[in-house]
Amino acid sequence: MENETKERHLLWTLFITFVKIGAFTFGGGWAMISIIQREVVDKRHWIENEEFLDLLAVAQSLPGILAVNISVSVGDKLRGMRGSIVAALGTILPCFCIILAIAIFLTPELITGNPVISAIFKGIRPAVVALIVAPVITSAKAARIGWKTAWIPVAVALMIWSKIPYLSNPILYIVLGGLTGWWQLHIYNKRTKQQQ
Numbered sequence: 640m641e642n643e644t645k646e647r648h649l650l651w652t653l654f655i656t657f658v659k660i661g662a663f664t665f666g667g668g669w670a671m672i673s674i675i676q677r678e679v680v681d682k683r684h685w686i687e688n689e690e691f692l693d694l695l696a697v698a699q700s701l702p703g704i705l706a707v708n709i710s711v712s713v714g715d716k717l718r719g720m721r722g723s724i725v726a727a728l729g730t731i732l733p734c735f736c737i738i739l740a741i742a743i744f745l746t747p748e749l750i751t752g753n754p755v756i757s758a759i760f761k762g763i764r765p766a767v768v769a770l771i772v773a774p775v776i777t778s779a780k781a782a783r784i785g786w787k788t789a790w791i792p793v794a795v796a797l798m799i800w801s802k803i804p805y806l807s808n809p810i811l812y813i814v815l816g817g818l819t820g821w822w823q824l825h826i827y828n829k830r831t832k833q834q835q
Contacts (some may be wrong), residue, residue, distance in 0.1 A: 650718060650725045656683065657710050657729030662737070670770035671706040678714055686716060700813050706730050 660674050672695065682692050698708035707730050714726030751757065784792065795812045805811070 646718070649723060652683075653714055653717060654721060654725045654729040657726050658733055660710075661706070661730045662733035669705065669775075672709075673770060673773045675706065675709055675713075685713060700817075704730075751823055 641746040641791055651779075656678050660671055660678060663674075676688075676691055679685050680688050686694070694709055694712045696710060698705050701708050707727055710726040711723045714722030715722070716722070718725075745756070755785050779789075799812070801807055
């Protein structure tokens with residue numbers, strides 16, 4: 640009975656945490672990352688920072704919404720399938736309700752024709768940029784990207800931005816990054832066996 644109460648409490652906390660994240664974050668998945676990291680890693684201590692970065696890498700390479708992918712992974716780690724469903728619902732529900740309310744009450748003419756609403760959206764833009772830049776810097780520090788390795792993300796970003804056929808495809812760099820990581824692990828394991 641006590642275990643069941645703890646289980647329900649954790650699932651409820653998981654749901655409420657991701658409801659707050661989904662309801663108060665503007666700017667999409669990347670803007671949510673710093674808030675998810677603060678709640679899940681720093682405040683609740685559900686996962687370690689290194690594990691969060693791994694989850695982030697996996698969530699980015701999977702199809703679907705970044706924030707939902709991360710919430711599903713966190714929920715799965717804490718309470719398996721039930722945790723995944725609860726965390727995903729917590730992330731999706733507020734966004735769904737807000738978009739539904741906007742679709743019902745705010746027409747495009749009302750948004751563009753109303754100076755107050757236009758001013759609100761213009762004011763939100765710089766905050767969204769800051770919310771996106773913050774996790775990039777945090778992730779770079781946690782991934783130990785220094786001056787020697789900083790050229791890799793810069794080069795990849797420039798290649799994607801260049802619009803050169805085939806070379807501007809982000810999937811290419813995800814596959815190359817995965818293969819490079821596998822190759823480095825293979826070399827590391829080989830050296831470790833030779834030293835033993």
